[in-house]
Amino acid sequence: MSRTASPEQAGAVAGTGSGVPAIATSGLHKAYGSRVALHDLTLAVQPGEVFGFLGPNGAGKTTAMKILLGLVRPTGGEALVFGRPPAEPAARRPVGYLPEHFRFQEWATGAELLDFHGRLAGLGAPERAARIPELLERVGLAGRGGERVRRYSKGMTQRLGLALAILHRPELVLLDEPTSALDPMGRREVRELVRELAAAGVTVFLNSHLLTEVEAVCDRVAIVTQGRVVASGPLDDLAGAVAQLRLLLDRVDREVLALVGRHGQVAKVEGTAVTLAVETLDVAPDLARLLVEAGYRLYGLVPVQRSLEDVFVDLVGEVREG
């Protein structure tokens, strides 16, 4: 109810330095009747990180985000935003949010919507007067603020949504599928905005089922499917977690498969090419020596870079089959 907190103050509230994570959840659980949307979600996002929450549609990503905004009550576990439960209105002050499909009151004009949200966020009149035209300009809606949202194109509505999300200079921005309905230009603009936010030290939590999106902007990723996190970590680690070597030989027989099988797991055999999953790429030189000593001719030994998509498909596939 208080309007005393100015955005400058909100800026100062940033968890940076205090060691409080921007987002911390432990054992978060949400069930709608017998349907479990989220199982035991535990994660921490540090201030300044760009965190990708990746999963297929219906994996529980939106549910998790809604819990972080106090829109949904968890049935178990705990969620904290800058150390406070998001059900407390004041805890949401440093948070900006772009809802899925960017749905807003269509009867209002863009400028009216920004003004309403600015008031709710505690911005004073002079700040709103300065900030709103500046934001409209920044997201490419200069001169369109007086039009009703109903008349906006999808791209314009998305730009308005982004303006609303960063209106009060938040410390944490939650983006729910920000690009799923957009054309390539729109997607690129969102990516640029996320990079700008990251450069300014703002924490970004991004829900997406689009891998390229996440790969392009995120520092760290959690892959979630059917309400469970199946993998998480820095993007590079995750993509490189299961390394593969591709061997090109003169012939493939039982002996050679047994030999390479001691250094990794044979994933695929195509003609005289063997794909081997290994724990580390460091086995490659030894493997080359052993193969040559055993009398095989080695035409190629190439590390296979696994994309996030491969990891994603493997993990999500495993859960579905299992």
Place this chain on the structure above:
Amino acid sequence: MNALVVARWTVLEARRRRLLLAGAILSVAFVALFAVGFFLLYQDQQRALAENPAVGAGVLAAREELLAISTILVVLGLYGVQFLAALLGLFLGVASVSPEIDSGALHAVLARPLSRLEYLLGRFLALAGLLTAYVVVMSGSLLLIARVVAGYQPGDVTRVVGLMVLQVLILLAVSLLGSTVLPTLANGVVMLVLFGLAWLGGIIAFVATIPPGNELMANLGTAVSLLLPADAVWRGASYHVLPPSFLVASSFTNGDNVGIPFASTQPLAPAMLAWALAYPVACLSLAVAAFRRRDL
């Protein structure tokens, strides 16, 4: 205070959706129709009584007859006002929360540092303000017309208007409660059925007063009124429309004629008044409790 920010936004919404304009035009039309109808009918009666005093029994009886005509017209006019206001209150309440949830527009709003209590309070305050203004202007206009044309003086103007406002707030509060727990269409249906039931309860209570009287029916009417005291409050308001001289007039006490079906010659029982005052508060409290638990 964020509740006031929401209230301001709600009034803006009513303006943008042309609700205010449409309401104003229809209201002016209704008042104009009443003014013309009242004026013509009153003049007709005046002329008829002047030409043929035998219709009444002398000057005194003629004046009483004119008063009875005026009273019936005013009660019917105000009945129209309360009916329109009641439907307006139900519609606004039904449309207050659930359509915003369905459209998803509420998510971004409630993600702000805004509590659910503040949101509901803001919605209620704005709609209650609009409806109060509507009832005050409409009933005030009708009473003013009756006064100018026929010199009509109701028993207690403040209570008439106050109770009519209370009735609308009851309907707004109950439909807002429905709007936090039910989908829009289901809530609309439930509210219309409740409203119809309350009206029927009033009719039952009225019929129960026809001599020799029926206690079972009276109790049934009261029970329905407890469920939704809107119609009972209107009847309470209508009692104060009647001029004091009308209430003691022989035609309404001799047992042959117990009054007008849509109005009451009895004041609202104090216990029912207390219940009617507590009712919107209870509805709002329940709405807040339910809305706090609701997942969006």
